[in-house]
Amino acid sequence: MSLNSKVLLHSISAVALSAALAVPAIAQDTKTITIATHYNQENIEPILACYTEYEASHPGIKIESQQVSYADFLQTIVTSRVGGTSPDIYNIYSIWAPQLVKAQALAVPPADITDWIKANYAEGTVGAATIGGQVYGIPTELSVYQLVYNKKILAEAGFDHPPATWAELEEMGAAVVKKNDQGVITTAGFAFGPTVANAVHPFYALMYANGTPPFNADYTATNLTSPTAIKVLTDMVELYQKGITSVGNEVGQFVAGGSAMAIMANWQEGGLKAAITDDFDNTVGVAPIPHDAGTPGGTMLYSFLWAVDSTSDVQPEAWELLKWLNTPAADGTLSCTGAMLNGMGALTGSTADTAAMGDSLTDAFSTPYVEAVASGLALTQPNNLQEAQIERILRTYIEQAWAGTLTPTDALTAADAEIQAVLEE
Amino acid sequence: MRWLNTRTITPLLFMAPVLVFAIVFFFLPVGFSLYISFHKWDSLSPPEFYGFTNYVYLLSKDPQFYRTLVNTFVFAGGTIAIGIPLALVVAYSFSQSRFQTVWRSIYWLPMITNIVAVAFIWKFVLNDAYGMLNRGLALVGLPGPGWLTNPSLSMFSVIMVFVWMQLGHNMLLVSAGLQSIDDTYYEAARIDGAHSGNIFWDITLPLLKPTILFLLITNFITGISYFALMMVLTEGGPAGSTNVTSLYMYNMAFSDLRLGRASAAAYILFALIFIVTLIQLRLFRRGGVEAHN
Numbered sequence: 001m002s003l004n005s006k007v008l009l010h011s012i013s014a015v016a017l018s019a020a021l022a023v024p025a026i027a028q029d030t031k032t033i034t035i036a037t038h039y040n041q042e043n044i045e046p047i048l049a050c051y052t053e054y055e056a057s058h059p060g061i062k063i064e065s066q067q068v069s070y071a072d073f074l075q076t077i078v079t080s081r082v083g084g085t086s087p088d089i090y091n092i093y094s095i096w097a098p099q100l101v102k103a104q105a106l107a108v109p110p111a112d113i114t115d116w117i118k119a120n121y122a123e124g125t126v127g128a129a130t131i132g133g134q135v136y137g138i139p140t141e142l143s144v145y146q147l148v149y150n151k152k153i154l155a156e157a158g159f160d161h162p163p164a165t166w167a168e169l170e171e172m173g174a175a176v177v178k179k180n181d182q183g184v185i186t187t188a189g190f191a192f193g194p195t196v197a198n199a200v201h202p203f204y205a206l207m208y209a210n211g212t213p214p215f216n217a218d219y220t221a222t223n224l225t226s227p228t229a230i231k232v233l234t235d236m237v238e239l240y241q242k243g244i245t246s247v248g249n250e251v252g253q254f255v256a257g258g259s260a261m262a263i264m265a266n267w268q269e270g271g272l273k274a275a276i277t278d279d280f281d282n283t284v285g286v287a288p289i290p291h292d293a294g295t296p297g298g299t300m301l302y303s304f305l306w307a308v309d310s311t312s313d314v315q316p317e318a319w320e321l322l323k324w325l326n327t328p329a330a331d332g333t334l335s336c337t338g339a340m341l342n343g344m345g346a347l348t349g350s351t352a353d354t355a356a357m358g359d360s361l362t363d364a365f366s367t368p369y370v371e372a373v374a375s376g377l378a379l380t381q382p383n384n385l386q387e388a389q390i391e392r393i394l395r396t397y398i399e400q401a402w403a404g405t406l407t408p409t410d411a412l413t414a415a416d417a418e419i420q421a422v423l424e425e
Numbered sequence: 426m427r428w429l430n431t432r433t434i435t436p437l438l439f440m441a442p443v444l445v446f447a448i449v450f451f452f453l454p455v456g457f458s459l460y461i462s463f464h465k466w467d468s469l470s471p472p473e474f475y476g477f478t479n480y481v482y483l484l485s486k487d488p489q490f491y492r493t494l495v496n497t498f499v500f501a502g503g504t505i506a507i508g509i510p511l512a513l514v515v516a517y518s519f520s521q522s523r524f525q526t527v528w529r530s531i532y533w534l535p536m537i538t539n540i541v542a543v544a545f546i547w548k549f550v551l552n553d554a555y556g557m558l559n560r561g562l563a564l565v566g567l568p569g570p571g572w573l574t575n576p577s578l579s580m581f582s583v584i585m586v587f588v589w590m591q592l593g594h595n596m597l598l599v600s601a602g603l604q605s606i607d608d609t610y611y612e613a614a615r616i617d618g619a620h621s622g623n624i625f626w627d628i629t630l631p632l633l634k635p636t637i638l639f640l641l642i643t644n645f646i647t648g649i650s651y652f653a654l655m656m657v658l659t660e661g662g663p664a665g666s667t668n669v670t671s672l673y674m675y676n677m678a679f680s681d682l683r684l685g686r687a688s689a690a691a692y693i694l695f696a697l698i699f700i701v702t703l704i705q706l707r708l709f710r711r712g713g714v715e716a717h718n
Contacts, residue, residue: 099467194660247663399662400664403576418487
């Protein structure tokens, strides 16, 4: 072997050795941030592109995305924590937050992040991310309930505007009902149910619209036996008793013309547009939730939030990443989260993203939802410690009243007793 | 170390995989769930000793728990009351048929069909306005009830779907029982002038007692602990009419994160299953268990 060959061989060996030694050093410096969300691949595309951009601009940070179905999300958090494999960042439903906070599963944001959230997000959405006076995350997707109606069905019956009061709603609803040869309602005036969200959330929204929240301010007692609550449920039940709707008519049937009206959240716009491809704007209308004269009007909103796991060993990096994902790169542009939500047709609590969404929030479908948030009339879904359990209990009794097996007063009195026991635990 | 010889060790070694499996997947979970039934535990923070509070709450403060227990026993009882006689009739009819294997295969198909697919198909069949069943009733001028939306009918509908799913399984067991009956009994009965009704009631049915007992116990235990169909088909609704205790426990554990209370509910349910199974065994003891063994 010549001298040159030996030098070359030694040089190659030295480089290879250096590289081999360097790899663990680099690996050791790389911090991985795992992010779990419930969004599907199509929805999450904009934010996945942002992860790649962030990794490029932040050497030493690697981002792993976990997509978990909404139905399995809470179980996934629980299981991953038991197994010691928790994601560092979660995108969680606001009503899960109290349980997670109680279990000390969520990290408290640094003071500068908290201040930034309070300064840049609508009050109602900050409220949804606040438990016991402490902000625990950055609000993301915002869902608001309003009255969605089928313009063509109402027009066929001679109505060119949506109902403003419950009495008007009953009159319009009764006029559009169609039945088949067996007497089964094929086009209902209105539809509720059958899920927890489609039974309890319209009830909450109607309570807010009529001026009484479902719970007292500190969630130690319900207002379910209040005159407003009983009036709201009685109004609902009258739709069943008068044949305007039936237990067989469900919110999901609205899209196929199975019902003229329903109380629906804004996130359903995508599904409605996908199904009603022809003449959407002249078919689907949105209006404030009908309420009695002299009551303030309003509705209910709920939110998702970005939160950081308390056991994460990359908490500072996680909050930094979240702030970057939720801050527009320039004035008038959307943040990464904003771009994802805009693609889904969802609303956001971010004032900058709301401004940047511009035209997409001023169309006829979105405007009533945006106005409800902007006016402050959309109030936060109760943030009870056991809200999911409470809503399941309430659903059972609301459905019993709809089916006529309990009177509205008896149903709400029984629900109140059971829910009160949960609140007192 | 005289005990440490090949004769002692070898069987244990052969049994080790089964023993380890049983310890890890049976004894540990059963023991742990008993432990946490006396604790308040959300699985996210350490368990907090709660004494009998979970049991007391379920038995004295939770009317939903009692409602789900009633629903559970109605479901289990309904599936037995309808499913086992139906399986007897079908299996007996097929035993007289020339194409037994074909019929058995057809009736077995629902057992190997995914539960979600089953639920969706039946949702379409039982739909109020457009379902195949109600459209069929309309053809003969009958009204179309809300099979899954009327709280008075929904449990019956769920029972019927479950019976349809289980029929093949039950029918196969009854068929096996029928085949084990010696033909000489039938020949002797015919010689004595017995007609087919006598033969079925006085020979077939008594000799099927062990099979019926087995079906009763296994169907009861399955029915009591079953919730997948309700979860997909009705989500426990309408108005909680199909909310069975297992579904209630599932939501309690994984939606409300009350794992201690859900475990307590599971032990109460276990106690009830145990008592009912003992009663069944006692009722069928003569000509039942012993004959089956």
